[in-house]
Amino acid sequence: MCKTCSRHRKFLSGCLDGRGPAPEPQSPPLGPRPVYVPPQRPSIASDPRRSRPPSRTSTTSSVDSTATVNSAHSLTSLARRISRELYPNEAQLASLETWAENIDVYIPRGRPWAPEVVAQYEEYKRLGEICKKDGKAFFSQWRRTEKNTTVEEHLERxxxxxxxxxxxxxxxxxxLDFLLTYQNAYSDKKSVDTHIKEIRTELKKARDRVHDVRINHENLFIAHGRKANPDVFR
Known part of the structure; x- marks a missing residue:
């Protein structure tokens, strides 16, 4: 019995004829942990059994790109901002309509207009021409791509x-601001009514186009939502 076994008053495992407990064998040093690479799932687009007919757009377009997702999200955020800004202007227009309906005698301001009146008049005329041009561009694209609309065309629309x-x-x-500032700038009551009608038409156009942004956003999600992050469409 070795000294260690005698001290413990029993035979210990590994006692080698009085030389004490044998040292425990050392484990070999561990090498670097292997990196697990998950198997790649086959692409649906590359699977001939599940491929779809080619669309009218280029096959190199990426419908699930970050740029596409961010564009859709940004567009709807801006549309909500315009919608919020429309409310107070629509309320002011309603007040002007009430004012115009209760006019007994309209007293026009004499001509010629002051330079600041002319400048503001020319500005709303200029903005009205831009409104017409942008509206035509929207309807032209809508008529051209109404059927089988692709994700790129939804975003463009x-x-x-x-x-x-x-x-x-x-x-x-x-x-609206012009009429609020210069209520007597027109030649007669009929001109005031025409001006109010134009305000109503343009604000309604803005409200309708905001609705079109949301419709195309929803169509983009319904048709292509599985190919992009769905959180941005909520």
Missing amino acids: AELALRAAESAYKAGKAR
Whole structure:
């Protein structure tokens, strides 16, 4: 019995004829942990059994790119901003309509207009022309791509709708501000009524185009939502 076994008053495992417990064998040093690489799932687009007919757009376009997702999210955020800004202007327009309906005798301001009146008049006319141009661009694209609309065309249509909404809002607001500031700048009551009608038309155009942005955003999610991050569409 070795000294260690004698001290413990029993035979210990590894006692080698009085030489004490044998040292425990050392484990070999561990090498670097192998990196697990998960198997790649086959692409649906590359699977001939599940491939779809080619669309009218280029096959190199990426419908699930970050740029596409961010564009859709940004467009709807801007559309909500325009929608919020429309509310107070629509309320002011309602007040002007009530004012115009209760006019007994309209007393026009004499001509010629002061330079600042002319400048504001020319500005709302200029914005009105931009409103018409942007509206035509939206409807032209919509008629051209109405059937079998692709994701790129939905985004383009939403962008054109947003541009038309913003230009219509600016044109309507400019007309509204002019009438609020210069209520006696027109030649007669009929001209005032025509001006109010134009304000109503342009603000309605802005509201309609905001709706078109949202519709195309929803269509983009329904048709292509599985190919992009769904959180941005909520």
